[in-house]
Amino acid sequence: MAQNSRKKPNILVTGTPGTGKTTTSSLLADATQLRRINVGELVKEKNLHQGWDDEFDCHVIDEDLVCDELEDLVEEGGNIVDYHGCDFFPECWFDHVVVLQTDNSVSYDRLSNRGYMGSKLTNNIECENFQVLLEEAKASYPEEIVVAMQSNCVDDISNNVATLTDWVRSWHSAS
Template identity: 40%
Template sequence: MSAETRRRPNILITGTPGTGKSTLGQEIANRLQFDFIEVVGKEVREHGLVEEFDERLNCHVLDEEKLLDHLEDRMNSDAGGVIVDYHGVDFFPERWFDFIRENIECEIFGSLLEEAKDSYKEEIIHELQSETVDQMHANVDYVCRLASQWRPAR
């Protein structure tokens, strides 16, 4: 399926760790009654979507192919309404998302924004600041408004 047949938009929330992606995504999902997928957390752990354990970094390494296979049906559903929270963008298929919300905390992480611009159409990328609680609330309102106004591409 594609954006032409989806009834609700799919949203990718990306940014550096600790910028409030999960908080924002969960709040938007609750308000719009969308599905929320926190890739690094529950989804990877519950479904074993790891390649290996990195002893040096003391963490699991995500198996991107397993993740893509795992998410394929949900992301291609006619229903849409899926929010994905992940700190990278370059391996997700462009057709999966109607909005990309880039959570930028400081300029040093501008490479994530460039990665998003290199991977997706610029008109679906929305760069928002999330440094204060007020900004977070404004961002939730903004993304919910975008999702409410979204219409499938024809």
């Protein structure tokens, strides 16, 4: 699917759990009227997984089923896709890839408040520490469409949403 077949852009919002993907995507969807797709929720609702991973305490998503489920919506354009992984979507799906980042002291509190503990907590903190999602995004998409945004405080959320809203308004299909 060529980018220029879309009338509205597709944005991927990615980052380690707790970096603010859901909060940012919801506010951005309100501001732009784009459709928000939370992949984690979709996986649960439609059973797009291969069971439960006890070690990582999460569903093992079926990437092919997720891509099949999203294909038609993505083709229409106008989507904000929110997921803590980004290397399995087709590269041509997105016009902008946003990687949210949070300082470790902040993400530790956010994830423990969410009930993460043990290896799930430390794995995610390490993932953020080593900028795994930023590296994954850079390896998976053209460099010029990947942007990292800090998401440490409430002001960061409003600034990020405002910047992304401006980006959406100035986006023009290449067709």
